[in-house]
Amino acid sequence: MNQELLMNALVQVKRMGNLLDEVMDCTQQLAEAIDRNDQVSVNLVIGMRADPINKLQLADQALREQRDSIADPEEREHLVSLLNGGRPQDTFEEMLAERLAANKRILERICALDKVLNQKISGSKKVG
Numbered sequence: 001m002n003q004e005l006l007m008n009a010l011v012q013v014k015r016m017g018n019l020l021d022e023v024m025d026c027t028q029q030l031a032e033a034i035d036r037n038d039q040v041s042v043n044l045v046i047g048m049r050a051d052p053i054n055k056l057q058l059a060d061q062a063l064r065e066q067r068d069s070i071a072d073p074e075e076r077e078h079l080v081s082l083l084n085g086g087r088p089q090d091t092f093e094e095m096l097a098e099r100l101a102a103n104k105r106i107l108e109r110i111c112a113l114d115k116v117l118n119q120k121i122s123g124s125k126k127v128g
Contacts, residue, residue: 001075001079001089001093005066005070005075005079006079006093006096008066009066009067010092010096010099012059013063013096013100015059016103019053020052020103020110022051022052023049023052023053023056024109024113026048026049026052027049027113027117028113029041029048030045030046030049030117031113034117034121082097082100083100
C-alpha cells in the first residue's frame with residue numbers, strides 16, 4: 001500500500017488517540033465531580049468534554065474522506081481492512097494497527113466508565 005496514504009491515516013488515528021486521551025481525562029474528572037456531588041464541576045466538565053468529542057467526530061470524518069478518496073479499489077479495500085483490524089503487512093501498517101488497538105482500548109475504558117457514571121447519575125435521580 002502507498003506509504004503516503006498509510007502515513008496520512010496514521011496521523012489521523014494518532015490525532016484520534018490524543019483526543020480519546022482528552023475525553024478519558026475529562027471523564028475521570030467528571031467521575032470525581034459526581035463523587036463529590038459537585039454540580040457546578042459536573043456541568044463544567046461536561047462542557048469541556050464536548051470539545052474533544054466534537055473534534056473526534058471531525059477526525060473520524062477526515063479519515064473516512066481519506067479512505068473514500070483512494071482511487072485504487074484494492075488500496076481502498078486494504079485500508080478498510082486495516083482500519084477494521086485486518087492483518088498488517090509491513091512496519092507502517094503495524095504502526096497503524098497498534099495505534100488503532102490502543103485507541104480501541106481507550107474507547108472501551110471510556111465506555112465502561114461512562115456506563116458507571118450513567119448508573120450513578122440515574123440512581124441518584126431516582127432517590128426522592
